[in-house]
Amino acid sequence: EAGVAQSPRYKIIEKRQSVAFWCNPISGHATLYWYQQILGQGPKLLIQFQNNGVVDDSQLPKDRFSAERLKGVDSTLKIQPAKLEDSAVYLCASTPTGTADYEQYFGPGTRLTVT
Amino acid sequence: GDSVTQMEGPVTLSEEAFLTINCTYTATGYPSLFWYVQYPGEGLQLLLKATKADDKGSNKGFEATYRKETTSFHLEKGSVQVSDSAVYFCALSDSGGFKTIFGAGTRLFVKA
Numbered sequence: 001e002a003g004v005a006q007s008p009r010y011k012i013i014e015k016r017q018s019v020a021f022w023c024n025p026i027s028g029h030a031t032l033y034w035y036q037q038i039l040g041q042g043p044k045l046l047i048q049f050q051n052n053g054v055v056d057d058s059q060l061p062k063d064r065f066s067a068e069r070l071k072g073v074d075s076t077l078k079i080q081p082a083k084l085e086d087s088a089v090y091l092c093a094s095t096p097t098g099t100a101d102y103e104q105y106f107g108p109g110t111r112l113t114v115t
Numbered sequence: 116g117d118s119v120t121q122m123e124g125p126v127t128l129s130e131e132a133f134l135t136i137n138c139t140y141t142a143t144g145y146p147s148l149f150w151y152v153q154y155p156g157e158g159l160q161l162l163l164k165a166t167k168a169d170d171k172g173s174n175k176g177f178e179a180t181y182r183k184e185t186t187s188f189h190l191e192k193g194s195v196q197v198s199d200s201a202v203y204f205c206a207l208s209d210s211g212g213f214k215t216i217f218g219a220g221t222r223l224f225v226k227a
Contacts, residue, residue, distance in 0.1 A: 004158070042119075042204055042217030043159070056214060091159070103149075104215060106158040 002026065004107035006092050012113045018080035021110045024073070025094030031055075033104065034067055034077050035091040043091055049075065082114045117142040119218035121205045127224045128195055136190040136221045138179075138205035146207040148172075148181050148188040149215070153202045162190075162203070200225045 005024040013019050025032050031050050035043035046065065047057040052072040060067070064083070069075040079086055089111050093104040122137040140148065150162040150172070163172030168183035177192045188205060205218040 040219065042206075042219050044217075045214060048214070093159075103161040103164070104159075106160065108156075108158045 004092055004094055004105050006090075006107035006110055008110055009108065010111050010113075012115065013082055015084055015114050016081040018078065019082055019112065020076055020078045021090050021092075021112075023075045023077070023092030023107060025075075025092070026105055029094035029096050029105070030072075031095045031097060032069055032075050033091075033093040033095075034075070035093065037089045037091055037109070039088070046077070079112075082112075084114050087112055087114045117146065117207060117209045117216050119205050119207055119216055121203075121218035121221050124202075124220075124222040125224055126221060127226065129226050130197055131194045132225075134190070134192040134195045134199075134223070136203055136205075136223070138188045138190065138218060140186050140188065140205075140207050142186075142207055142209065145183075146209060148179070149206040149208075150177070150179055150188070150190050151204040151206060151217075153204065153220075155201070159204065195223070195225045197225045197227050199223060 007022050033048050034046045036046050037043045046060045047067045048055040049069040052069050067077045089109040091109045092107045095102045095104050118141045120139050147166045149164045151159045152162045153159045163174040165172040165181035168181050171180045179188050179190045202220045202222045204220045206215050208215055
């Protein structure tokens with residue numbers, strides 16, 4: 001079966017510009033996660049969707065970050081305007097159900113550099 | 116809140132050496148514990164997991180035992196290979212079972 005797809009793989013933007021990342025989870029997976037992984041750190045959850053509803057967005061900087069999963073399938077994460085500290089790898093993951101006891105399947109990530 | 120602490124890297128070993136990567140956790144309730152691995156240029160993938168105390172997770176020659184009394188989940192392998200060079204992340208599911216919390220990762224280099 002196809003894995004989690006993400007695009008683009010790399011993006012370089014200047015501060016104050018906007019950027020969008022796309023994720024297509026494994027077919028049939030109800031839960032989708034977006035993580036931010038800063039160099040030298042572990043992934044930090046930004047937002048979790050169950051189908052097309054938000055389960056947890058407590059660590060999403062809502063003044064500049066937004067995410068949607070309109071049809072309960074693929075998802076878009078947007079940053080507007082970007083700051084230097086947003087430079088990181090943005091990971092998308094999915095699971096069949098909503099509990100974290102199950103293995104998460106990760107995409108290859110999008111590496112964002114803000115200059 | 117819940118947290119995971121793992122040993123800092125990088126860890127550099129010669130091929131066939133014994134590997135231990137320490138991981139301790141703080142959590143309320145009874146979390147599930149995981150080791151994920153990230154090979155160069157690839158996404159994170161599950162290496163092994165344990166869902167209750169005294170469970171041992173194992174895969175590809177790696178093992179980790181869920182020790183509730185010491186709140187630890189150390190990763191071990193008896194004989195590492197060059198192909199094991201990667202970043203290893205210890206993680207737990209929080210007490211509600213809805214969120215996974217990752218450690219900072221430990222980079223392993225294995226020399227031929």
